[in-house]
Amino acid sequence: MSKPRTLYDKIWDDHVVDRQPDGTCLLYIDRHLVHEVTSPQAFEGLRMAGRQVRCPEKTIAVPDHNVPTTWDREKGIANEESRIQVETLDRNARDFGIHYYPVSDIRQGIVHIIGPEQGWTQPGMTIVCGDSHTATHGAFGALAHGIGTSEVEHVLATQTLIQKKSKNMKVEVTGSLGPGVTAKDITLSVIGATGTAGGTGHVIEYCGDTIRGLSMEGRMTVCNMAIEGGARAGLIAPDDRTFDYVRGRPHAPKGAKWEAALAYWKTLHTDEGAHFDKVVTLCAGDIAPVVTWGTSPEDVVPITGVVPHPESFQGGKVEAARRSLEYMGLMPGTRMTDVAVDTVFIGSCTNGRIEDLRAAAAVLRGRRVAEGVRAMVVPGSGLVRLQAEEEGLDAIFREAGFDWRLAGCSMCLGMNPDQLAPGERCAATSNRNFEGRMGRGGRTHLMSPAMAAAAAVTGRLADVREIM
Amino acid sequence: MDKFTALTGVAAPLPLVNVDTDMIIPKQFLKTIKRTGLGRNLFDEMRYTPDGAEIPDFVLNRPAYRNAEILVAGENFGCGSSREHAPWALLDFGIRCVIAPSYADIFYQNCFKNGILPIVLPQEAVDVLMDDARRGANARITVDLPSQTVTASDGTTFAFEIDPFKKHCLLNGLDDIGLTMEKAPAIDGFEARAAAARPWL
Numbered sequence: 001m002s003k004p005r006t007l008y009d010k011i012w013d014d015h016v017v018d019r020q021p022d023g024t025c026l027l028y029i030d031r032h033l034v035h036e037v038t039s040p041q042a043f044e045g046l047r048m049a050g051r052q053v054r055c056p057e058k059t060i061a062v063p064d065h066n067v068p069t070t071w072d073r074e075k076g077i078a079n080e081e082s083r084i085q086v087e088t089l090d091r092n093a094r095d096f097g098i099h100y101y102p103v104s105d106i107r108q109g110i111v112h113i114i115g116p117e118q119g120w121t122q123p124g125m126t127i128v129c130g131d132s133h134t135a136t137h138g139a140f141g142a143l144a145h146g147i148g149t150s151e152v153e154h155v156l157a158t159q160t161l162i163q164k165k166s167k168n169m170k171v172e173v174t175g176s177l178g179p180g181v182t183a184k185d186i187t188l189s190v191i192g193a194t195g196t197a198g199g200t201g202h203v204i205e206y207c208g209d210t211i212r213g214l215s216m217e218g219r220m221t222v223c224n225m226a227i228e229g230g231a232r233a234g235l236i237a238p239d240d241r242t243f244d245y246v247r248g249r250p251h252a253p254k255g256a257k258w259e260a261a262l263a264y265w266k267t268l269h270t271d272e273g274a275h276f277d278k279v280v281t282l283c284a285g286d287i288a289p290v291v292t293w294g295t296s297p298e299d300v301v302p303i304t305g306v307v308p309h310p311e312s313f314q315g316g317k318v319e320a321a322r323r324s325l326e327y328m329g330l331m332p333g334t335r336m337t338d339v340a341v342d343t344v345f346i347g348s349c350t351n352g353r354i355e356d357l358r359a360a361a362a363v364l365r366g367r368r369v370a371e372g373v374r375a376m377v378v379p380g381s382g383l384v385r386l387q388a389e390e391e392g393l394d395a396i397f398r399e400a401g402f403d404w405r406l407a408g409c410s411m412c413l414g415m416n417p418d419q420l421a422p423g424e425r426c427a428a429t430s431n432r433n434f435e436g437r438m439g440r441g442g443r444t445h446l447m448s449p450a451m452a453a454a455a456a457v458t459g460r461l462a463d464v465r466e467i468m
Numbered sequence: 469m470d471k472f473t474a475l476t477g478v479a480a481p482l483p484l485v486n487v488d489t490d491m492i493i494p495k496q497f498l499k500t501i502k503r504t505g506l507g508r509n510l511f512d513e514m515r516y517t518p519d520g521a522e523i524p525d526f527v528l529n530r531p532a533y534r535n536a537e538i539l540v541a542g543e544n545f546g547c548g549s550s551r552e553h554a555p556w557a558l559l560d561f562g563i564r565c566v567i568a569p570s571y572a573d574i575f576y577q578n579c580f581k582n583g584i585l586p587i588v589l590p591q592e593a594v595d596v597l598m599d600d601a602r603r604g605a606n607a608r609i610t611v612d613l614p615s616q617t618v619t620a621s622d623g624t625t626f627a628f629e630i631d632p633f634k635k636h637c638l639l640n641g642l643d644d645i646g647l648t649m650e651k652a653p654a655i656d657g658f659e660a661r662a663a664a665a666r667p668w669l
Contacts, residue, residue, distance in 0.1 A: 024631075
């Protein structure tokens with residue numbers, strides 16, 4: 001009998017092209033997603049070396065980081081550098097013959113939202129993109145991770161990556177989630193427990209009945225932030241919910257190929273007794289709605305908690321916490337629910353899917369954004385926006401006082417005009433609260449869509465359970 | 469890619485943990501379509517005021533460190549975004565080597581693609597080198613890749629581990645793509661086998 005293998009082991013084994021005696025492997029890549037920020041230098045490298053894209057049919061490009069989300073964006077991008085970057089992607093997609101969703105296409109959106117939406121993302125695949133949140137696609141039981149631009153060029157030219165295998169880490173979450181507790185709270189709580197380097201050198205498999213009970217949207221939220229815990233990739237074994245999501249999408253297998261794919265996908269689970277190098281277990285009942293207080297995604301606290309004292313940490317984290325609190329303008333001991341916000345941002349590859357918009361709208365229905373709070377919602381793709389509009393969610397957001405936008409990465413990293421001003425405090429559904437991430441001097445508190453909606457109506461960080 | 473063999477130079481101390489790639493090179497500088505010219509904006513928001521004036525206290529603005537070639541930092545250096553603009557900015561500034569107790573995976577890989585040597589040493593060794601780096605231009609640190617050692621200004625030597633393949637590529641300035649292209653028959657063979665086993669792909 002063969003040795004029991006993890007899900008990661010199985011996908012890895014099925015993609016090894018070549019193995020050196022030292023363990024360095026050439027790994028085959030099934031899907032390569034490309035956006036405008038991390039690809040221009042890679043395409044330029046191909047041109048300089050006279051190389052082609054080896055598999056244009058496996059390469060999918062979309063502009064998302066720089067695109068304006070305002071309704072007049074067909075007029076073009078005002079910022080010259082942003083415009084050049086998007087035009088460069090237009091040209092590269094055309095010249096190299098790769099699949100492309102231009103800004104004018106209703107299917108345009110954040111690369112990690114449209115991959116699954118269009119059926120490019122399937123179980124058992126290897127998927128890479130010059131973007132650390134590629135981990136999102138792991139929700140389908142695909143091995144998906146971010147790469148640098150040199151690696152983008154390598155994949156374009158060879159459809160492979162030079163890799164050494166990572167270690168296996170299991171994150172098991174069991175039990176029922178309390179009211180108001182979501183996938184975002186799970187993933188933030190995992191990072192809070194393990195730290196931003198807790199998963200470094202590992203691929204995480206999320207399992208347990210709590211994870212199993214999540215929708216595909218929720219699973220994507222969990223895997224999306226695997227990188228914030230240091231792991232290059234996060235995985236969830238595919239099941240009927242996964243297959244139901246993929247079935248019928250434009251690029252999903254059809255007919256006999258679907259049946260063959262399904263038979264293979266059903267083998268994609270960790271064998272009984274397979275070895276994990278690291279195991280973390282969380283009880284869903286212990287997870288509260290959480291927010292971040294600092295400038296690292298590990299700075300997680302229940303909404304019922306207080307801003308911690310830097311001295312409560314150890315080692316380099318003491319100084320880091322001091323620096324964070326100064327940047328965030330917070331005093332130790334302050335109750336999180338006493339922190340007033342200026343802005344609310346709902347969107348991003350973490351929480352820009354239809355279920356996220358529904359969750360926020362459920363809180364906002366019949367309510368108004370607090371006086372003086374700027375609130376915007378940016379659907380993750382043109383199709384998410386259309387679906388939300390069909391469901392009437394746009395009307396709920398608009399009536400509450402939210403700005404209803406077009407799809408893109410938007411304020412999550414502020415490469416387009418959607419940014420925070422210095423000192424502006426934001427309740428955000430995105431993934432990073434780093435210094436300057438959403439705009440120089442901007443202060444970010446990460447949370448779930450429902451919690452962000454609660455912050456919008458109260459004007460401060462709020463416990464969504466109290467207004468549900 | 470430039471080769472990396474040995475280096476003796478000034479090391480700049482950056483005693484912070486979790487230095488993320490947004491700190492190393494903020495988003496507004498990712499709009500370039502080139503790999504060069506980012507050195508001026510390395511650590512931009514820590515290095516300059518909003519109106520562009522230098523912040524005199526920031527380590528790379530201090531006279532002793534303006535030509536630093538080595539950076540000594542805290543654990544989990546380079547976490548966050550996959551942006552290769554981070555190593556491009558370090559390289560363009562003149563930094564060829566980073567010394568830290570640990571790195572984020574993607575940043576670590578990206579360094580090797582650009583001729584930068586990211587050295588992992590235990591916290592105690594990094595602490596010694598951090599103290600050395602604080603002494604400025606008087607304390608030059610020597611990094612030797614063939615022998616896998618870092619030598620502080622007082623002669624204290626620390627050995628470091630590195631993947632043999634990565635070492636080989638750095639020492640010879642090898643282009644990964646060229647190496648992989650030589651394996652085209654193996655890739656062709658894999659594609660044929662995969663097409664038979666997983667025809668839906």
